[in-house]
Amino acid sequence: MRGARCTGQQLLLGAYQALERQIDAGTVEMHPRTEMLDVIVIDGVARGIVTRDMITGKIAAHTADVVLLATGGYGNVFYLSTNAKGCNVTATWRAHRKGAFFANPCYTQIHPTCIPVSGSYQSKLTLMSESLRNDGRVWVPKNKEDCSKKPSEIPESDRDYYLERIYPSFGNLVPRDIASRRAKFMCDQGFGVGPEVDGVRRGVYLDFRDAIKRLGEKAVSERYGNLFDMYERITGESPYKYPMRIYPATHYTMGGLWVDYNLMSTIPGLFVGGEANFSDHGANRLGASALMQGLADGYFVLPYTLGNYLARTKFTAVSDDHPEVKGALEAVKERISKLLGVGGSRSPDSFHRELGHIIWDYCGMSRTAEGLQTALQKIPALREEFWQNLKVVGTGEELNQTLEKAGRVADFLEMGELMCLDALKRDESCGGHFREEHQTAEGEAKRDDDNYQYVAAWEWTGEAGKQKLNKETLDFEYVKPSQRSYK
Amino acid sequence: METINLKLHVWRQKGPNDAGGFKVYEAKDISTHASFLEMLDVVNERLLEQGEEPIAFDHDCREGICGMCGMVINGRPHGPQRETTACQLHMRQFKNGDEIWIEPWRAKAFPVVKDLVVNRSAFDRIIQAGGYISVRTGSARDANEIPIPKENADLAFEAAACIGCGACVAACPNASASLFTAAKIAHLALVPQGQAERQDRVRKMVAQMDAEGFGHCTNHYECMAACPKNIDVDFIAKMNRDFLKSMVTARKDVASRDKD
Numbered sequence: 180m181r182g183a184r185c186t187g188q189q190l191l192l193g194a195y196q197a198l199e200r201q202i203d204a205g206t207v208e209m210h211p212r213t214e215m216l217d218v219i220v221i222d223g224v225a226r227g228i229v230t231r232d233m234i235t236g237k238i239a240a241h242t243a244d245v246v247l248l249a250t251g252g253y254g255n256v257f258y259l260s261t262n263a264k265g266c267n268v269t270a271t272w273r274a275h276r277k278g279a280f281f282a283n284p285c286y287t288q289i290h291p292t293c294i295p296v297s298g299s300y301q302s303k304l305t306l307m308s309e310s311l312r313n314d315g316r317v318w319v320p321k322n323k324e325d326c327s328k329k330p331s332e333i334p335e336s337d338r339d340y341y342l343e344r345i346y347p348s349f350g351n352l353v354p355r356d357i358a359s360r361r362a363k364f365m366c367d368q369g370f371g372v373g374p375e376v377d378g379v380r381r382g383v384y385l386d387f388r389d390a391i392k393r394l395g396e397k398a399v400s401e402r403y404g405n406l407f408d409m410y411e412r413i414t415g416e417s418p419y420k421y422p423m424r425i426y427p428a429t430h431y432t433m434g435g436l437w438v439d440y441n442l443m444s445t446i447p448g449l450f451v452g453g454e455a456n457f458s459d460h461g462a463n464r465l466g467a468s469a470l471m472q473g474l475a476d477g478y479f480v481l482p483y484t485l486g487n488y489l490a491r492t493k494f495t496a497v498s499d500d501h502p503e504v505k506g507a508l509e510a511v512k513e514r515i516s517k518l519l520g521v522g523g524s525r526s527p528d529s530f531h532r533e534l535g536h537i538i539w540d541y542c543g544m545s546r547t548a549e550g551l552q553t554a555l556q557k558i559p560a561l562r563e564e565f566w567q568n569l570k571v572v573g574t575g576e577e578l579n580q581t582l583e584k585a586g587r588v589a590d591f592l593e594m595g596e597l598m599c600l601d602a603l604k605r606d607e608s609c610g611g612h613f614r615e616e617h618q619t620a621e622g623e624a625k626r627d628d629d630n631y632q633y634v635a636a637w638e639w640t641g642e643a644g645k646q647k648l649n650k651e652t653l654d655f656e657y658v659k660p661s662q663r664s665y666k
Numbered sequence: 667m668e669t670i671n672l673k674l675h676v677w678r679q680k681g682p683n684d685a686g687g688f689k690v691y692e693a694k695d696i697s698t699h700a701s702f703l704e705m706l707d708v709v710n711e712r713l714l715e716q717g718e719e720p721i722a723f724d725h726d727c728r729e730g731i732c733g734m735c736g737m738v739i740n741g742r743p744h745g746p747q748r749e750t751t752a753c754q755l756h757m758r759q760f761k762n763g764d765e766i767w768i769e770p771w772r773a774k775a776f777p778v779v780k781d782l783v784v785n786r787s788a789f790d791r792i793i794q795a796g797g798y799i800s801v802r803t804g805s806a807r808d809a810n811e812i813p814i815p816k817e818n819a820d821l822a823f824e825a826a827a828c829i830g831c832g833a834c835v836a837a838c839p840n841a842s843a844s845l846f847t848a849a850k851i852a853h854l855a856l857v858p859q860g861q862a863e864r865q866d867r868v869r870k871m872v873a874q875m876d877a878e879g880f881g882h883c884t885n886h887y888e889c890m891a892a893c894p895k896n897i898d899v900d901f902i903a904k905m906n907r908d909f910l911k912s913m914v915t916a917r918k919d920v921a922s923r924d925k926d
Binding site: 185188189192195196197199200202203209211234263264265297298300301302303305306374408409412413414415524526528529570572573577578580581 | 667680681696697699700701703704705707708711714715717718719720722725726727728729730731732747749750754755756758779780783787790793794795797798799800823826827829
């Protein structure tokens with residue numbers, strides 16, 4: 180095994196083994212194929228969750244002294260992303276609806292090195308490791324008429340190694356947001372390569388020709404062989420012979436539930452760890468720092484802050500027939516029968532794809548006030564259609580993957596709107612949030628620290644799209660924010 | 667873009683107690699660039715439009731690394747392409763007019779949940795029996811302080827590539843989980859951190875494999891041919907050797923604890 184990507188997989192396997200050890204020791208009770216569908220809040224304090232057993236459909240309440248969500252990010256709001264298909268926003272969104280503030284939802288990371296979309300059936304986008312940019316050179320043709328030619332027919336002098344040209348000192352290794360935005364920009368200008376999807380070629384070359392010449396095919400294969408093989412399986416083209424084609428794709432969401440330094444949300448007793456919370460990354464996540472956050476939250480913060488909370492809090496027992504417990508159970512059951520009973524004609528996936536298009540077009544790599552306002556018209560309309568025209572077959576008392584999707588899409592349809600609202604309100608560019616109205620003469624993100632140096636923490640007020648904005652001002656005592664430059 | 671038409675014979679089974687059977691579906695205008703699971707997505711959307719229940723199948727990362735997807739395609743776990751999970755299999759591997767038979771993993775220890783979805787929690791219980799290192803994370807020594815020969819590290823990594831998908835079980839005429847169990851054992855037996863519990867581990871994991879109802883290895887090597895990660899059957903030999911050795915050399919107190 181070579182190259183990165185295996186790193187994440189091996190970490191996961193290590194964590195899995197450690198978890199199985201605890202299951203065997205009896206310290207963890209595992210509920211596989213179980214989905215959390217609500218938080219139980221009693222007197223303003225989190226006291227449990229409601230789950231659905233995805234095999235039997237059984238809805239159950241689990242009461243507790245403390246609730247910890249480590250349920251990941253909301254990247255699949257874009258429909259196409261590098262996330263696994265099962266990733267969704269439901270757990271954090273349900274918590275948001277119960278009072279947890281949602282912070283900086285517009286901060287999302289678009290990763291530059293992914294395999295481009297090949298058609299409308301596309302279900303996900305595959306991330307090629309960042310490490311490829313160590314040896315691969317990014318380019319597009321200098322002349323638009325060359326875009327349909329084979330790369331081998333384009334002479335060296337007609338290739339535009341645009342990252343090396345624009346950022347001579349960082350070259351192909353500029354940060355993710357910049358590499359992504361530049362690729363989009365080149366394609367928007369008509370210099371993209373690969374097949375046309377919806378009339379535009381969305382791809383740039385990542386070329387290993389020079390690396391193979393310099394290091395030999397064997398050395399390149401040792402470094403990237405498994406990635407090259409995967410690329411060939413997906414595209415049918417060998418990167419040893421042809422340059423790879425890449426295009427940015429949604430990879431990570433820096434926003435999430437607001438938490439304090441103890442990782443507790445605005446609902447006392449509800450803690451949030453990892454990508455599910457908003458902390459650590461600000462507007463821009465750098466490579467490997469999600470791992471850093473996972474380790475920090477899991478090893479160094481939560482074991483102490485959770486213990487502290489448990490030790491300092493007096494708990495009264497919650498019985499299963501407490502009105503709040505029964506209410507949460509009823510609400511979940513009601514929602515499921517509502518999803519099953521719409522009786523329309525469109526699949527959950529079709530709504531999800533349409534939502535993804537809206538978010539990608541208007542709240543993706545670059546955003547404008549006008550575009551965001553358009554999205555804020557389209558999303559509520561789509562949500563209304565969802566609740567009138569959704570089609571789910573089967574019952575709630577069995578494995579029903581369509582029903583599972585429907586519930587998640589319903590939450591994405593609310594979450595996506597908040598994302599656009601946040602992006603519209605943040606009238607500056609910063610990190611992964613790029614507002615076209617706010618750029619430097621060189622086309623880089625231009626912040627407005629006087630007015631926007633705050634965390635936007637959105638508070639649910641009872642209706643989607645009507646959240647209230649709370650601002651947490653950011654103070655920088657030692658390191659003062661400055662304009663980035665990778666020239 | 668090239669498209670093909672296919673005739674699918676898909677195993678449909680309402681639940682574990684239903685007899686189940688093949689149903690035929692036409693899959694028309696499928697792009698050759700689509701993955702196998704994307705082809706099923708397209709078929710499922712059309713089924714839903716017609717009011718029929720979509721085909722249930724497991725999947726998650728769709729990048730060949732999570733081990734969730736798995737179905738027998740034309741008699742071969744994960745389909746015709748070597749070292750490729752079903753999610754990474756693309757339709758350019760098929761021709762216009764092909765008939766494709768799609769079935770769940772078939773093994774007593776993997777009961778069918780619905781259609782192509784099977785319950786693989788037996789694998790979890792094999793890991794629970796000892797597929798870990800009992801060192802508390804956070805207190806372990808820095809890995810770089812313990813030198814490991816590169817060949818050993820590489821070999822351990824090859825074993826660690828196992829994603830636990832279960833294709834080895836589905837491919838084996840005995841429905842044996844030997845390749846899975848052996849890979850998990852070798853992964854830890856090849857590195858210094860795994861030595862302390864090595865003998866205990868192999869006995870417990872093999873015992874659990876037997877208890878789950880998996881068959882024994884009789885050297886067909888079908889598992890290796892089906893494995894999307896190309897795990898070598900040599901690891902099974904290593905497991906057997908470790909198992910035998912542990913029977914001879916095990917400390918009495920450990921051996922007697924097994925019987926509890």
